[in-house]
Amino acid sequence: MKIFLLTITATLLSVVAFACPVCEKQQPKVLQGISHGVGPQSNWDYAIVWATVAIVLLCLFFSIKWLAKPGEKANNHIKRTVLDF
Numbered sequence: 001m002k003i004f005l006l007t008i009t010a011t012l013l014s015v016v017a018f019a020c021p022v023c024e025k026q027q028p029k030v031l032q033g034i035s036h037g038v039g040p041q042s043n044w045d046y047a048i049v050w051a052t053v054a055i056v057l058l059c060l061f062f063s064i065k066w067l068a069k070p071g072e073k074a075n076n077h078i079k080r081t082v083l084d085f
Helices: 002-017 021-026 043-068 079-083
Strands: none
Touching: 043 079
């Protein structure tokens, strides 16, 4: 029964994830089928999204870098609680 409910839930969530036909017509070719609502209103929308993507990727890179090789050498530094976990 648990597997059945998980299967039904996954199926319903995957159907909801796709854009409806009305929304597809409002989107540019790049975003058709993956986004709901009106499309970007100007090129500034694309610039804002790409700037946000760049910031997130930089944050992810430095988070992983400094977690894997922290600059602190002390054994009782707080980063050791994560690394020794």
